Amino acid sequence: MGIWGQDWSSYQSSTPDTAGLSFAFVKITEGESYVSPTWVAQRDHAKANGLVWGGYHYPHMANGVESEANYFLDQVTWKPGDIVVLDWEGYDSANQNVSKPKQLAYKDSWLRYVKSKLPHNPVGLYCNTEYWLNVDTSSYYQDFLWIATAGRAAGNPGIKAPWLFHQYSSSPVDKDYCHLSSTAALRSWALSFQPTPPEDDLPTPLDVWAYKHGGAGEDAWAQLNDIHKAVVSASIPSLVDGADRSLGQHTSATNKAVFDARSEIAAVKAELDQIKSTLAAIARKVGA
Numbered sequence: 424m425g426i427w428g429q430d431w432s433s434y435q436s437s438t439p440d441t442a443g444l445s446f447a448f449v450k451i452t453e454g455e456s457y458v459s460p461t462w463v464a465q466r467d468h469a470k471a472n473g474l475v476w477g478g479y480h481y482p483h484m485a486n487g488v489e490s491e492a493n494y495f496l497d498q499v500t501w502k503p504g505d506i507v508v509l510d511w512e513g514y515d516s517a518n519q520n521v522s523k524p525k526q527l528a529y530k531d532s533w534l535r536y537v538k539s540k541l542p543h544n545p546v547g548l549y550c551n552t553e554y555w556l557n558v559d560t561s562s563y564y565q566d567f568l569w570i571a572t573a574g575r576a577a578g579n580p581g582i583k584a585p586w587l588f589h590q591y592s593s594s595p596v597d598k599d600y601c602h603l604s605s606t607a608a609l610r611s612w613a614l615s616f617q618p619t620p621p622e623d624d625l626p627t628p629l630d631v632w633a634y635k636h637g638g639a640g641e642d643a644w645a646q647l648n649d650i651h652k653a654v655v656s657a658s659i660p661s662l663v664d665g666a667d668r669s670l671g672q673h674t675s676a677t678n679k680a681v682f683d684a685r686s687e688i689a690a691v692k693a694e695l696d697q698i699k700s701t702l703a704a705i706a707r708k709v710g711a
Contacts, residue, residue, distance in 0.1 A: 425577075428445055431465045432459055438465075441468070441469065445605070447475075451495060478508065479507075480508070481512075482533065488532040503544070527561060545612070547587070548565065549570075567586075570582060578591075
């Protein structure tokens, strides 16, 4: 059981039908001078309909790797969870005279360079089985492989290498399959490349308690200060407001307030511990 997607270029509508789809890949650039006139509308349409989206670049491999990569990267304000792809194929006039070793070097260099610029986004390779089996010799695809094999059943591209996406048909549009179980699973995978917050950047239980009880936190801290004053009032009655206070009159209410606050803080701490455990598990999975 997997999920379904499509890849779009200017040959498609700006607002393709997204029924039944979980993801879409959108052509953004080609070479160093072409930007798809439909990519922004297609990207926005995909996101508006709840799809995970990715953008791809079609290279002219006689050009410099970094200049082409920068041309592609500069078109987009990349966000967490955006997927980045090199469309590696060389059948057109711009690439057919580029030697196979140079095409291979271009592929590996482009992926490494783009990953250095977008270390917290998934960066991967699209190619067909002919290119993967006969041109590629490094088996390098950075974070994921999107393999194209027309005429084979979805999910059965006929290669041994691990793959995430399979383009299984090009009629009437390019159709894709992902072996993950749901849109949410794909989105979670795409976001898993984001760094785990350092321990010092995680909110403390008191931070969360304050946020929950006082909007931006100011009112909540005032509540905690009031509790603190109440404790002082109950413990040192002669030093607060210059008034004599009876310890017995305030101890019960103060103890309840302190107990309630401590209980909520303990509950929040448990929630944060669970979040930390989840983040640690994600970090281990990404590092595996």
